[in-house]
Amino acid sequence: MSLYLSSSASTASEIATARQAEQIAFLHRVPFAVDALAPGFLPGFREDCGYQETQYQNLTLPVGMLDNDFRNPDLDRFVDRFFEYEPQVAVIGDIYEPADVDDHVAAAREIQASYPEAELIIVPKSQPVIDIIPQNLILGYSRGYADRLAHEFSDPADWRGRRVHILGGSPPKQLDAIRQLTRPTLTDEPPADIVGVDWNGLHRGAQFGEFWTADGWDDSGRDADHVTVRKTVRHSLARVREFWRANGVWPETTPQDEGLNVGYEGPSPADLEHAACTECGTNVWRTRHGPYVAEYDTGAICGYCSYECYFSHRHRNNLEEIAGEQSVYLPPA
Incomplete structure (x- = not known):
């Protein structure tokens, strides 16, 4: 027997609220990050990459989301990077063992002391870690490129009642995870609160002349001389935005509403x-x-x-x- 129920009107409203994200992030270098901000994506980068914007004259782009260098993690270095870039959202790191939770929480507390409004994400990589992470920190749900994906070591019930950011994975895969974490259950478990999602896979397809659609990659522009990688990524971003809008995940407000804008003379x-x-x-x-x-x-x-x-x-x-x-x-x- 299924543990899921069809939702009542009140439950449906609660689920719709839980599924609507606060931000949809796109982490990449300039000029792609500039193009992502224009339609309402939250721009950012991984701490070891940056926007790579120094070749341009008088161009500044605030950091909306800062990801950690998961291949070479260092909490002290990441805290320093946070204070340097002052992002709105930050992925502090991955935790595999319960014994490592305290150090990551201490790093989060150090940041929160100066930036209490920052959205801080910690990524559990084993089931026992999930419940140890404090409630006021966001859980990172690994769905894309990672050594250990969230669904491989946990059940949807483990994430319910928590604020969750979906890390990586194509939009359909992310949507499937969102639905699993928020649908009504026989045991009346609260849905996860989907705070945000991010995915930067659009550039890989664009390099081969393919743009993203809800039905898969489309290569119809591959042989068009006027279609550049940048234009292809921009087209894919528009498709991704429409996908999230159609499924009730696109945020009500954009980064521009929060004062995040390109500075350029x-x-x-x-x-x-x-x-x-x-x-x-x-x-x-x-x-x-x-x-x-x-x-x-x-x-x-x-x-x-x-x-x-x-x-x-x-x-x-x-x-x-x-x-x-x-x-x-x-x-x-």
Whole structure:
């Protein structure tokens, strides 16, 4: 006999609330992190990676989520990284044995003393660890690339009544986990509260010209010359957002609502290292209006003698600005 029940109206409302996340994170480097923030994903990175944004002029992107280097964990180092980046959400580390819980909780308490609103995640990697982790810390439910996945050592009942972040796995796999952790039961167990999910697998498919859909990977744009990896990732992000919206998981608020925004001043003529127009070779300083300047997601800053040269060079080479219109300097008319 199944332990699951069809839900009443009140239970259905409770489950819907439990399933709606507070954040959907996408951890990657710039420019992909910039593109993820625009539609409402929480950007971030693993502590040993960073945004890799130093090649760009005057670009800053706050860290929404900081993941730990699970292959080379170090609690002291991670706490230092937290204070350096000040993320909203942080994955402190994985715990395999109950004896290691105290050290991770101590690290969390050190962070909470200065950042009481931070969402701190600890990832249990064995069933006995789950109940030892304090209730005011979020449990990380491993569903993606990991040496030990949550469903391999635990049952859904072990996670009920706790705040949970789904770590990795494609959206359908994450949704399956969410449903298992929140559906009504004969024993009237409270659902898990799904705080967030994250997955950064979109870039891997995009490198082969494939974008993500709810029905699987689609390679219909693989042979299109104008479709770049960045555009493919952006298209996949839109598909992922619609998937979570359709299933009631997409958050009510976005990182922008919480004040997380890209800081970017854009290029200026002073950033040019050469006087020659990138397109035609004309001296950009001898034109009537002065140079047009564009910064691209390749990190290159190019100067042009006219808008026509800018437009021609950009489109012929399938270039894309790092942050849209802000990335182009137009001289005064």
